[in-house]
Amino acid sequence: MSRHALLPRTAPFGETERASLDAVLGTATPIQRAWLAGFLAGLDAAGGQPAALPAAPPKAAEPLTILYASESGNSEKLAGDVAKRARKSGFKPKVVDFADLDLSTLGKDKRLVVIAATWGEGEPPARAVRSYNALMADGAPRLDGVEFGVLALGDTSYAEFCAIGKAIDARLEALGGKRAYDRADLDLDFDKPAADWIKGALEALAPPASAADNVVAVDFARGLAADEDAEPSRDPVVVEVVDHVNLNSSRSDKETIHLALAFEDGAPAYEPGDSLEIYPENDPQLVEEILKATGFTGDEALRRALLAERDITTLSATTVERFAKATGHAEAKRLIESGEVRAWIEGRHFIDLIETYPAALSAEHLNTITRPLPPRAYSIASSRREVGDEVHLVIAAVRYETHGRARAGVASTHVADRIRNGAKLRVKLKPNRHFRLPQDPATDIIMVGPGTGVAPFRAFVQERRATEAPGRSWLFFGDRHFTHDFLYQLEWQEALEERALTQIDVAFSRDQPEKIYVQDRLYERRRDLVEWLDGGAHLYVCGDAKAMAKDVRGAVVRAYQDVKGLSEADAEAAVAALEQAHRYQQDVY
Numbered sequence: 001m002s003r004h005a006l007l008p009r010t011a012p013f014g015e016t017e018r019a020s021l022d023a024v025l026g027t028a029t030p031i032q033r034a035w036l037a038g039f040l041a042g043l044d045a046a047g048g049q050p051a052a053l054p055a056a057p058p059k060a061a062e063p064l065t066i067l068y069a070s071e072s073g074n075s076e077k078l079a080g081d082v083a084k085r086a087r088k089s090g091f092k093p094k095v096v097d098f099a100d101l102d103l104s105t106l107g108k109d110k111r112l113v114v115i116a117a118t119w120g121e122g123e124p125p126a127r128a129v130r131s132y133n134a135l136m137a138d139g140a141p142r143l144d145g146v147e148f149g150v151l152a153l154g155d156t157s158y159a160e161f162c163a164i165g166k167a168i169d170a171r172l173e174a175l176g177g178k179r180a181y182d183r184a185d186l187d188l189d190f191d192k193p194a195a196d197w198i199k200g201a202l203e204a205l206a207p208p209a210s211a212a213d214n215v216v217a218v219d220f221a222r223g224l225a226a227d228e229d230a231e232p233s234r235d236p237v238v239v240e241v242v243d244h245v246n247l248n249s250s251r252s253d254k255e256t257i258h259l260a261l262a263f264e265d266g267a268p269a270y271e272p273g274d275s276l277e278i279y280p281e282n283d284p285q286l287v288e289e290i291l292k293a294t295g296f297t298g299d300e301a302l303r304r305a306l307l308a309e310r311d312i313t314t315l316s317a318t319t320v321e322r323f324a325k326a327t328g329h330a331e332a333k334r335l336i337e338s339g340e341v342r343a344w345i346e347g348r349h350f351i352d353l354i355e356t357y358p359a360a361l362s363a364e365h366l367n368t369i370t371r372p373l374p375p376r377a378y379s380i381a382s383s384r385r386e387v388g389d390e391v392h393l394v395i396a397a398v399r400y401e402t403h404g405r406a407r408a409g410v411a412s413t414h415v416a417d418r419i420r421n422g423a424k425l426r427v428k429l430k431p432n433r434h435f436r437l438p439q440d441p442a443t444d445i446i447m448v449g450p451g452t453g454v455a456p457f458r459a460f461v462q463e464r465r466a467t468e469a470p471g472r473s474w475l476f477f478g479d480r481h482f483t484h485d486f487l488y489q490l491e492w493q494e495a496l497e498e499r500a501l502t503q504i505d506v507a508f509s510r511d512q513p514e515k516i517y518v519q520d521r522l523y524e525r526r527r528d529l530v531e532w533l534d535g536g537a538h539l540y541v542c543g544d545a546k547a548m549a550k551d552v553r554g555a556v557v558r559a560y561q562d563v564k565g566l567s568e569a570d571a572e573a574a575v576a577a578l579e580q581a582h583r584y585q586q587d588v589y
Helices: 015-027 030-045 074-088 126-136 163-174 191-205 220-224 284-294 300-308 317-327 330-337 341-345 350-356 363-369 410-418 451-467 489-498 518-524 526-534 548-564 568-580
Strands: 062-069 091-097 111-117 147-153 178-186 237-246 256-262 275-279 376-379 390-396 399-402 405-408 424-430 445-448 473-479 503-508 538-543 584-588
Touching (some): 062 074, 074 111, 074 147, 074 191, 126 568, 126 584, 147 191, 237 390, 275 390, 284 300, 284 350, 300 363, 317 350, 317 363, 376 390, 376 451, 390 410, 390 451, 405 410, 445 526, 451 489, 451 538, 473 518, 489 503, 548 568
Parallel strands (some): 062 091, 062 111, 111 147, 147 178, 445 473, 445 538, 473 503, 538 584
Antiparallel strands (some): 256 390, 275 376, 275 424
């Protein structure tokens, strides 16, 4: 889109000069334009020469700390957006990951922006747990004189929406900080409201102007070269499905799809550890049920929107509130007012709401009540060094029943039921720089990935085989049954023979009376585990955040206790040190 020219054609400049001036003025902030106006006025007063005496010294750029807590990368990206905009507004920004935060330094810069995601049922992102707990603890430092603003990210499908951002906001105030800009709590469709919040927060945090501030420290070179700050475009692209294979046996009660995607113009520059977002479509049968319940069976435009654009499964308290406001339904209002709404929505979807509380709904109402259909991210299960212009994914079909109705995961069953070889999908790369192989290929790695959590470790092993990395590799894999659910069994056996994989330990929970999981295997091998870690190995965990990842971490703590004779507190400190050194990394969901 072309920018509107600021200088009229009648301005006394040539076309090239007008374009150059438009380039400067079009990206300049109000502070920068005011500085230029004063400078030019002073230049005229001095007869066309800069005044020799005595210009006020440039005002130092205002320090700004931007602290983020991120799991999927959204908070981290927004922190970068804040930094870019802050530089152009005369700030000197410093971006800090919660995982790397030294809490004692938090009060040194007097302006603070926090961007925090909430994970699972009201928990901080895994990498942020240590610093978050320290912030909430009694010994946290005072923040008197610090002005702050908090941007909270969450998902309204969870009961504790934006709980971590809310808790941080309250804690900063309790520690003596002054809220300069009100917190915003944003759902998955956060792009536009986040941009608005960033603009408002930076304006609120800007120091008050004074008459002496006639010279401002502005990096015009950065302002003119805005493109150098911009990330490469990661717009969705269309890919072709070239392989679609169920990795489970026909006798398994699970269905796990190996999906190979081909990129016509070359695969994006992904690294092992990155994810790929799939833009799914809703189940056509569910779309028809909603159209029937709302009386819009003949509306083709609405049918297309519900199929590919709107989230028609998620049911949250916010959804019920929007429904009650749009329809005025008395019973829906009573459900909210009684405080029973959170219990009622448990296990239900949008179709349950509109069938339980029939009301006259317009197409516009459906658009207002539902949110945009978000993409689903899956860990990439391949290395470009082995598969070229393809990306491989491992996707488990989600199917279950609640309240007498069959339910299904949107993206997983779109892939499992309605996608075959030759089909097209829209996808987008989602980098994850916090889940990377060690820079030194001689470093040993330990990988814990039950079920589809094994996906990134297939990529790790492929990458290490292709680069002939000398470091040892140890995989812990688990699932239900050895015979039916051993994902990529032949590949692991080949990797062992080629020494691309040094060893593998497996846990199949349903093959014996007592269930055995990967955390049990880890503890069984605790002496070797601690020996590898003491020798510099990196430990990686991928999979379920709610139980598995916590149980694995607990097993590692207990391993240190037993092998090294440590107290529980000292063993916890040893594992925390691994995390701080980025030698214990998690990619959980």
